[in-house]
Amino acid sequence: MNDINIIFMGTPEFAVASLQRIVESGYKVSGVVTVPDKPAGRGLKIRQSAVKQYALEHGIRVFQPEKLNDPLFIAELKELGANLFVVVAFRKLPEAVWSLPALGCFNLHASLLPQYRGAAPINHAVMNGETVTGVTTFFINEGIDTGKVILRSELTVGPDETAGELHDRLKETGAALVIKTIENIASGKCAPIAQPVSNEPLRNAPRIFREQCFISWDKTAGDVHNHIRGLSPYPGAISFLKGETAGREVKVLRSALTGEIAGTAPGHAKIVSDNRLFVACSDQYIEIITIQPAGKKAMQASEFLRGLRTTGIVFKTPSEAV
Structure with missing residues (x-):
């Protein structure tokens, strides 16, 4: 555990559960990367992301780059000396970022990949009447949710369960899977596999308009x-x-x-x-x-x-x- 130095990247409340589990498990978190503050609501008051709020409350350094490929931002990441990046509900990373850490950069996705790649996997799974879904950790590559799978965890979906209710269950299941994934990588036993070829047409999960x-x-x-x-x-x-x-x-x-x-x-x-x-x-x-x-x-x-x-x-x- 002492050899693991993490930079966490995320934005919404879904990601906070994973960050909290990492901190409570005793892992070193050198920094958090999240979106810039922005006006929201009727009063257009400046709002911080849920991940930033948690990081500030726990004395973790926060980075909010406008552009992820900014050379100054990348230089700051290098200075932290992190050997593992953990990403939960964040933006697409450029290769200049995800290729930095020696132990890799992995993402937690709220579906059983390769199904439901995209920004809204929970909504789309429920809208399509799925009875089983889950979470997947995978190493990030140049694609969108296409990297090699590390671990997966399944959940059944209730016939009347809403996306919000499923979200709350998946964030906790996902947080537990993040910890298992870090342990897996730290032990040197990580053996990621290519995403399985589905016998059924792939269902994507793009942003909902x-x-x-x-x-x-x-x-x-x-x-x-x-x-x-x-x-x-x-x-x-x-x-x-x-x-x-x-x-x-x-x-x-x-x-x-x-x-x-x-x-x-x-x-x-x-x-x-x-x-x-x-x-x-x-x-x-x-x-x-x-x-x-x-x-x-x-x-x-x-x-x-x-x-x-x-x-x-x-x-x-x-x-x-x-």
Whole structure:
């Protein structure tokens, strides 16, 4: 352990769990690399990354380069004498950086590679209805999530589990895998292998944009349910109300399958027992459990229904909600 000198690279709260485990395990962390501070929120207040906040609280030196291939930044990394770089939820590294440490530079990715390479593996796995996912550590190379695999750990995905809930489980599983990977490398027993060739088409996990968040009610209830939970709590599955409240945007954050055959056109809703909201999909009704009208906090469907002035509720895509 005394021979391991680490530079950690990461940004969001997901990465903090791994950094914390490294620190608590007694490994030397000479520095943390994270994104520059930036304005965020309605007040555009300058916000530090979660990783920076943790590093400052624990007296770890922080680097926030605008460009990762900046010669001055690379020179500073060299001066720290680290022999292992650990990367969790960070930017793509240039070869001038990932090739520096003698023991290598490894990344923790929230999927079972080679499936779900990209920026949003957790969301895409849930949206696609996967029942098994996991985390992978691999040595970084010139590709995106294509390097040799060191270790993997599997997790089952619950049928109603949201991306947020899975995120919280994966960050802890991932943190444990990071420690095992460091131990593996430190022992000299690390034997990375090329990513396996999949017998199934590879599913990628690119960044999610707003247009991909719109709910298509003409899909099956299972597909709609997966779409909703795969985008919950962020960025949220979006729909619009048609009719009296035309154009009113809502985010559906939690849903449930009912098993009841839909008796109306997709997107048309019915109120059950005065406080439950069912929406028709192409085959069955889906129940909306938690919903968030634009500009308001998330609420239970029963509260949402009390605030409506009509019982004729229709959910549509933006082009249909007029």
